[in-house]
Amino acid sequence: MPERIVIAVLFMASSLAVLVSAAILYTLIEGTCSFFAHPDVDALDFFFGSQWLPTSHKDPRFGILPLLNGTLLIAGGTILLAGPIGIGAALYLSEFAGIKVRAIMKPVIELLAGIPSIVYGFFAIIVISPILQDHLDADYFNAASAIVVMTFMVLPIVVSISDDAMKAVPRHMREASLAMGATRWETSLKVVVPAASSGIAASLMLGLARAIGETMVVALAAGQKANVGLNPLQSVLTMTGLIASVATGDIPPGTAAVEGAFAVGLYLFVLTFIINRIARRIVLRIKNGGRARRSISKFNLIGRLLKERNRRKIARMIREKERRDKARKENRHSYFDEERQMRRLRWRHIIGKLGVGMTMSSLVLAVIFLMILLVRTFLQGYSGITWNFLTGVPGWRPEDASIYPALVGSVSLMVLTMIMAVPVGIGTAVYFNEIAPDTGYTRFLRNLIQNLAGVPSIVFGLVGLAIFVRMFEFGPSLLAGSLTLALMVLPIIVVSSEEALRSVPISFREAARGMGATRWQTVRHHVLPNAVPGIITGSILALSRAIGETAPILFIGGMFSKAVPNELSDSFVALPLLIFNWSTDANQDFVEVAASTILVLLGILLAMNAVAIFIRYRSQARRRW
Amino acid sequence: MSHFPIAPSGVKMKTKGKLGMAGFAVLIVAVVVITGCIGEGGDKPTMVQTGSSTVLPLAIAWAAEFDDADITVSGGGSSHGINALLNGEADLGDASRLMKGSDYEKVGGSPDLVKADGTATAASPTGVWPYKWVVAYDVLTVVVNNDNDWSARLNYSQLYQIFTDDSPAVYWDEVDGLTDAPHEKIEIYAPDAASGTYDYFFDEIIPRWGKDDQHADARLNSNDNVYNPSADDNVILNAIKSNKYAIGFFGFAYYNENQGSIRTVEIAEEDEYVTPSLATVADYPMARPLHIYTDGVPKSGDIRNTYLSYILSEEGQSIVPEVGYVKLGLVDQPLLNEQRTKLENA
Known part of the structure; x- marks a missing residue:
């Protein structure tokens, strides 16, 4: 009986995604309906128009293509860079790095995830963009600078989750490969990577979702001008950038320009849903080696391409085999020519060395970027960290600034978010991976959750305002803020926890079930404990994101207060909101105060990471598979 | 992979894993307790002020100097400020533009209730009747x-x-x-x-x-x-x-x-x-007023009345140029006097 209760609870946890999606849709559809009811708006023009001029009084145009163009250009470019670099770095960390390098590097990379996106945004504008302007004749606002910076922003997601997946590949697979005479490079490339492919794919999809949903960097660095074209050196407007600018602007509600943002939000929601479905299919196809479960329809290009590729591969292998057999028959001696074999072996080792060097260099690249970012911030901010700055009553001049209320606010937010999101997230992952039958409903749920990871943070802000502040009447409070953040980070926890669970060998479950353990007992005592490192990684990434995000709590949290929150219903100030406010202030002294605040935020993240490292180290040291 | 050593090691992991989790939990609790203890209980009245990012630096300066209440100030745009006031989530709504009929429509009210000067002739369906205060010029x-x-x-x-x-x-x-x-x-x-x-x-x-x-x-x-x-x-x-x-x-x-x-x-x-x-x-042709909206004219003794009186006082206005804005008195002294009288007699 209790088993049933547990499963029911898990089922409910996983179904929460439906509620969240419903809340988002509700918020977006309301505005979208009045948008299309607007006299200036033509539905056809919205979907196929190539001009986005919503505030023009003479001839407003609402064609979404430029925004689609901007979003796809930036997200695509980001994942094209972050994918290879991230997988390379993960491969190095997992397969070639010594235990010490790994122990240092992993948290360093995860630190990248906790730097508020506004910091990346200003870095793009002040450091990257001038370089591109000087050497490539780029515009002041350009997509390329956003892409470069966002690459490093999504890198922690790609690296952490891929690395966990690779690390979880059973050792005996590597041993078998090495025993067959493969080099370490060949083993990692042809055994470890394919075995970890589902984790790698999950990391890429989360990374893509993050890139599509990112708001602050694109709003700052890519500009607000809706251009069409694939030239990354010019300015583009993304859907998220538009939503952010309208949501925080002064345009009165009811105008088509404001409601257009909701329509764009809905479009983006549907778009990420479709992208996720396609990505999921591709992953499945690749995993199955191109063998589709059902016969491939005439119109399924990807399926046909993969099938064709596979057919050619097999044909090539057969030809090769025939050639060898022939050679062996004709001149047995020459084929096994020792010198030739040695040459080939040497060549294979050189390739291996080159490969390892390349993976290492992608890690080094990430570290260099992080160092530049950190050193810049440190030099700007370290002198500002005084006792008064940390614990005083804040004043409004830069020299009187204090982050004390925000420090308390952010820590409280983080703890509350963790309490709300982590159990639900793990419960959902357990339900999906261990208990749920593979029905249409669970596939739908999974899709929804993956989709939620790509919802722009500013949309979570609007949803939090509409649902928690207004509908549940929590007001602009700590409770509303942490609930909103919990919604935002839930998908990250679910996807990474699921990956961690999947990495526990199936034999564990079989053994436990074989000994008579119930499903829940198996999960509780054998699967979950072994998935802890991966789950912790996911949770840390999620909470780092939560503590550094501005947009979701922009309409809920405050940017100044002398009081600290004491109760859930109290209003609060949070560190990223201060950073956001100060880095946009006219007084440049505030930029230094903002840098000091970032340093404090990073300190908190480091402390969090230290705990995670400890737990991960302990459980990984004991891993015997 | 041999199956035998795995089961015992799994059991061992379980207990140690628990310890790790317990340590984590203890740390979190400690953090909560510590921050909770430092946070002294505020006995002052509290207010929430939100809206225009143009008004924000001014609002922060006033909130920092004003000692009779704890004011949480945030940005989010003029539309958000007026909307939050109408929904009763904010005590003060900052706006760099005038309230429009569509702001009323958004909360289910008739747009005709809002006049061209940004004031309303009747309360909105949420029961809030916004009153416009001009506090400075940009x-x-x-x-x-x-x-x-x-x-x-x-x-x-x-x-x-x-x-x-x-x-x-x-x-x-x-x-x-x-x-x-x-x-x-x-x-x-x-x-x-x-x-x-x-x-x-x-x-x-x-x-x-x-x-x-x-x-x-x-x-x-x-x-x-x-x-x-x-x-x-x-x-x-x-x-x-x-x-x-x-x-x-x-x-x-x-x-x-x-x-x-x-x-x-x-x-x-x-x-x-x-x-x-x-x-x-x-004499400069491009100067625009900055507004704070409240629900009606706050009664004398109401903390919002005290706060607005402070904002419009010589002391409150003396901060304005330091933030980079223009004192209301320099542009429209009669309006300043009128607003002060309004607050005194409320």
């Missing part, structure tokens, strides 16, 4: 690069030529009266269309802006890629600083805090050029 400032020595002064028709899509000037020397200007392309870095500053600027230079028979449109809406919009004034400042042929505009505070790194342009509606500054505002 000076809209047109700025150029430090190396720009050809456009120290511009009138409305020249601005019209530069900033609108009505046969706009491509090169600087095409602007009427700027014969000494170089034959270089004009680049505009200025606020995006969602900002109140944008709306105010074009309302000034384009006749019948926002009406059906509006004369021209902002250059942002033409296809020549000259107008580069940004939501962040610091980004605009940086762009103009590093571009010799750039021009743009924003609130005076951004010039005030960065004097020397960019140049202001003297503005005239026709030919009486005035330098933008906090002192010359009475």
Whole structure:
């Protein structure tokens, strides 16, 4: 009986995604309906128009293509860079790095995830963009600078989750490969990577979702001008950038320009849903080696391409085999020519060395970027960290600034978010991976959750305002803020926890079930404990994101207060909101105060990471598979 | 893989894993307890103030100086400020624009209840009846690069030529009266269309802006890629600083805090050029009021009354120029007196 209760609870946890999606849709559809009811708006023009001029009084145009163009250009470019670099770095960390390098590097990379996106945004504008302007004749606002910076922003997601997946590949697979005479490079490339492919794919999809949903960097660095074209050196407007600018602007509600943002939000929601479905299919196809479960329809290009590729591969292998057999028959001696074999072996080792060097260099690249970012911030901010700055009553001049209320606010937010999101997230992952039958409903749920990871943070802000502040009447409070953040980070926890669970060998479950353990007992005592490192990684990434995000709590949290929150219903100030406010202030002294605040935020993240490292180290040291 | 050693090791892991989790939990609890203990209970009344990001720095300064209440101040835009007030989530709603009928519509009220001057003739369905307070003025400032020595002064028709899509000037020397200007392309870095500053600027230079028979449109809406919009004034400042042929505009505070790194342009509606500054505002053509909305006129003794009285007092107003805005008294002394009396008699 209790088993049933547990499963029911898990089922409910996983179904929460439906509620969240419903809340988002509700918020977006309301505005979208009045948008299309607007006299200036033509539905056809919205979907196929190539001009986005919503505030023009003479001839407003609402064609979404430029925004689609901007979003796809930036997200695509980001994942094209972050994918290879991230997988390379993960491969190095997992397969070639010594235990010490790994122990240092992993948290360093995860630190990248906790730097508020506004910091990346200003870095793009002040450091990257001038370089591109000087050497490539780029515009002041350009997509390329956003892409470069966002690459490093999504890198922690790609690296952490891929690395966990690779690390979880059973050792005996590597041993078998090495025993067959493969080099370490060949083993990692042809055994470890394919075995970890589902984790790698999950990391890429989360990374893509993050890139599509990112708001602050694109709003700052890519500009607000809706251009069409694939030239990354010019300015583009993304859907998220538009939503952010309208949501925080002064345009009165009811105008088509404001409601257009909701329509764009809905479009983006549907778009990420479709992208996720396609990505999921591709992953499945690749995993199955191109063998589709059902016969491939005439119109399924990807399926046909993969099938064709596979057919050619097999044909090539057969030809090769025939050639060898022939050679062996004709001149047995020459084929096994020792010198030739040695040459080939040497060549294979050189390739291996080159490969390892390349993976290492992608890690080094990430570290260099992080160092530049950190050193810049440190030099700007370290002198500002005084006792008064940390614990005083804040004043409004830069020299009187204090982050004390925000420090308390952010820590409280983080703890509350963790309490709300982590159990639900793990419960959902357990339900999906261990208990749920593979029905249409669970596939739908999974899709929804993956989709939620790509919802722009500013949309979570609007949803939090509409649902928690207004509908549940929590007001602009700590409770509303942490609930909103919990919604935002839930998908990250679910996807990474699921990956961690999947990495526990199936034999564990079989053994436990074989000994008579119930499903829940198996999960509780054998699967979950072994998935802890991966789950912790996911949770840390999620909470780092939560503590550094501005947009979701922009309409809920405050940017100044002398009081600290004491109760859930109290209003609060949070560190990223201060950073956001100060880095946009006219007084440049505030930029230094903002840098000091970032340093404090990073300190908190480091402390969090230290705990995670400890737990991960302990459980990984004991891993015997 | 052998199956035997796994089961025991799994059991061992379980217990140690638990310890790790327990340690984690203890740490979290400790953090909560510590922060909870430090946080002394506030016995002061609390208020929430939210809205326009233009008003935000001023609101923060007042909230910091005002000792009788704990005020949480946030931004999020004028629309958000008015909306939050109407929904009862904020005690004070900041707005750089006037309240519109559509703000009422958003909470289910009739748009006809809101007059053109941004006040309402009746309460909204949420029971909130917004009252408008003018608390300061912002000076809209047109700025150029430090190396720009050809456009120290511009009138409305020249601005019209530069900033609108009505046969706009491509090169600087095409602007009427700027014969000494170089034959270089004009680049505009200025606020995006969602900002109140944008709306105010074009309302000034384009006749019948926002009406059906509006004369021209902002250059942002033409296809020549000259107008580069940004939501962040610091980004605009940086762009103009590093571009010799750039021009743009924003609130005076951004010039005030960065004097020397960019140049202001003297503005005239026709030919009486005035330098933008906090002192010359009475004659300067581009100054706009900043508002705080409250639910009705707060009664005397109400903390909101005390706070607004402080804002409009000499002491409260003395902070205004320091933040980069104009004291209300410099522009409209009668309005200041009227508002003070209103608060006293409430």
